[in-house]
Amino acid sequence: MSLAPAARLVESAIDVTAPARPGAVAASIASVATGTDLDIAGLCKSFDRDRPILSNVSLRVPQGQSVALVGSNGTGKSTLLRCCLRLIEPDSGAITILGRQVHALGRARLRRLRAEVGFVFQRHNLVAQLSVLSNVLHGAQARHSGPRVWYQALAPRPLREEAMHCLELVGLADFAARRADCLSGGQSQRVAIARTLMQRPRLMFADEPVASLDPNAGEEVMELFADLIRRQNLTLVFTSHHIDHALRFGDRVVALRKGGIALDAAARALDAPTLRQIYD
Amino acid sequence: MTDMIVQPLHAPPPRLVRPSAGIFALYVGVGAFFLFSLYGSNLSPAKLIDGLPNMLRLVGEMFPPSLERLQSVGGAMLETFQMAFAGTVIGVILSVPLAILAARSLTPHISLYYAARWLIALFRTVPDLVWALFFVVTVGLGPFAGMLTLVVDAIGFCGRFFAEAMEEADKGPQEALSALGAGRSEIVFSAVLPSAMPSMINSALFTLEKATRASVVLGLVGAGGIGIELKVAMDLFQYDQAATIIIGVFLLVLIVERVSSILRKLILK
Known part of the structure; x- marks a missing residue:
């Protein structure tokens, strides 16, 4: 044309x-x-x-x-x-x-x-070696810095709960403890969306x-x-x-x-x- | 069934490609230098053949190995491994910040990048025994000098490989965190280190194996461990005791390599 x-x-x-x-x-x-x-x-x-x-x-x-x-x-x-x-x-x-x-x-x-500004990529770009919850928690790095937003084990309770809520929004609360490289493509992209929501x-x-x-x-x-x-x-x-x-x-x-x-x-x-x- | 004969329209390419003049000159140069090196090494098959009876006599005197000083040898063996383990752990820990500075994509400033690279290169290129002599003069005879040597050795090895692992870490998560406004330290600790971790663990386990082997030799210059026992036994012609030490070293290195291999499989699967 x-x-x-x-x-x-x-x-x-x-x-x-x-x-x-x-x-x-x-x-x-x-x-x-x-x-x-x-x-x-x-x-x-x-x-x-x-x-x-x-x-x-x-x-x-x-x-x-x-x-x-x-x-x-x-x-x-x-x-x-x-x-x-x-x-x-x-x-x-x-x-x-x-x-x-x-x-x-x-x-x-x-x-x-x-x-x-949230950015969802074509490739989900999750950290494969970390848990789903840690990956979602990374969204809070938009607002906080330091070890509390590096890994879920170091995160304070309110941030962990907010990350769980974001996982609930994408229907993956049951996958919080799994490693990110154990997810399917669709699940990984949902986790990436949850990470973006965590960013507010x-x-x-x-x-x-x-x-x-x-x-x-x-x-x-x-x-x-x-x-x-x-x-x-x-x-x-x-x-x-x-x-x-x-x-x-x-x-x-x-x-x-x-x-x-x-x-x-x-x-x-x-x-x-x-x-x-x-x-x- | 008979073979089918086909006649392709195009001839196949030549089996061997003729090297260019430059490559040919390089082959000739390398070959010539090898011959020159053999000459410089006093290569003498006759001496080797003449020495065979001495070798057989030495091996004969080594067996059966003496168990007379087994306790003292066991103690020295433990000290050897303690030096290797402590030196590796401290070296690996110190390598991490140095490797971050030495990774081009992560370093805060190019001058720090070059400084870190030069320091790592210095630690890696100067041989263990030279560092051991340096530390024996600095802190005196004993295992502490050996441990410091192994720390430096571990930094030289791990610093380089950790930096390369960090540079090769998956860029996707780093871009994602950068896009959401994460700072440099957040990106390093949340994305780069976890991605590089399998490779870093691999390098650390190889360092432990290397340190165990190296710690045996360090005793020869008074830097603690089993090496001094071996030297004394050889100097006093107590070859049966030397055999016990050599078997002990062999078992120690073998066990460390085996355990390291199992750990590698468990951690990296």
């Missing part, structure tokens, strides 16, 4: 800043006062000088909205999320998260900002959170993840290759192509065949 139909879709995007889910309406009203949770302006990033991954990308996400980032492999979805937290340093552009200009933050302030984030990024899971486990984990986000009324930006997931779990769909935004529309205004064209 040529880029033109997608460009038309950008023009015809239907009120992309309005949250679709009912729970987010109040948050949307609040966002008028608090501003947007994520504001990207003119973001550029290239690993190879001749081939920019992201070229002048701008995106604004109001509080409480769920945005699905879609696009073929190598279109910069993961790079965009990583640039937001400066896990990868952007070449240029301005990123504002929760009212703070990310590019201007020093090391300590950047850490404080990261503490407020205000904004959530998820980079293809179910890409490494089989379809059933992927469906189950995505349902659970979206439900938790909805109940906590968090802003979510997630990348996905599942068109179905993008339409079901996103209020808004943003498609990346050739380093730029090729489509930005409310999910309810799109259907699967239209969205599939972005991969052609």
Whole structure:
């Protein structure tokens, strides 16, 4: 497909800043006062000088909205999320998260900002040799430091109980004492989500959170993840290759192509065949 | 069934690849230096053949081994292992912070990285006996000098391998903790050390085996342990007692290696 139909879709995007889910309406009203949770302006990033991954990308996400980032492999979805937290340093552009200009933050302030933003990776990234509870407890490193948040055995009672509560939310309380490398892929990703909840984030990024899971486990984990986000009324930006997931779990769909935004529309205004064209 | 004969369109590649001129020169150079080294080592098969009767006489005098000083030999053997064990444990513990400084991805500053790397290299490259002589002069004769030698030896060995294990530790958990705002020490203790731990335990057990073997020799320069007993027995031509000590050393090293191997399997499975 040529880029033109997608460009038309950008023009015809239907009120992309309005949250679709009912729970987010109040948050949307609040966002008028608090501003947007994520504001990207003119973001550029290239690993190879001749081939920019992201070229002048701008995106604004109001509080409480769920945005699905879609696009073929190598279109910069993961790079965009990583640039937001400066896990990868952007070449240029301005990123504002929760009212703070990310590019201007020093090391300590950047850490404080990261503490407020949850990040679920494609690979669960658990510490394989530690117990499930210790891995969940690590989420508290966003707020605390020192040995009490290294291992569950050293953690004070309130933190252990909070970690257990997060495990209950993802349905894995019975697995608290198990080693992380004894879990299935779906269970590991749920533990990673519990770790992120332990962080008490205000904004959530998820980079293809179910890409490494089989379809059933992927469906189950995505349902659970979206439900938790909805109940906590968090802003979510997630990348996905599942068109179905993008339409079901996103209020808004943003498609990346050739380093730029090729489509930005409310999910309810799109259907699967239209969205599939972005991969052609 | 008859073999099917097929005629491929393309000829197979040559069985051997002709080396380049540079590689060929390298082979010739290494071969020439080997011959030069044999010359420098006074290689003499005639001397070896002439010495065979002496060797047989020595072995003959060693048997049966004497059990006369078994208690004293047993005590020295225990002291040898105590030196090895204490030296290894202290060396392994001290290696951890040094290895963190010597791991490029974890060091707080590049100057600390180079300082730690140089210190570890110094500890590793200077031979045990030289360190033993140094510590005998420093703290006097006895097992304490031997233990200090083994501490230095353990740091030289473990410092390097611990640092490499930390550098090779799974980067995923480190990125996840970094993304949630964790500090450097949190990342090191929560993600790097647990991931590197199997490899570190492996290195520590090898260090114990190495230290047990080394502690036998340290006695030769007065740094405690069974080595001094062996030297005295050989100097006084008490070959039957020397045989007892050699068998004792053999058993000690064998037991340590076996236990270490079992522990390795249990811990790393």
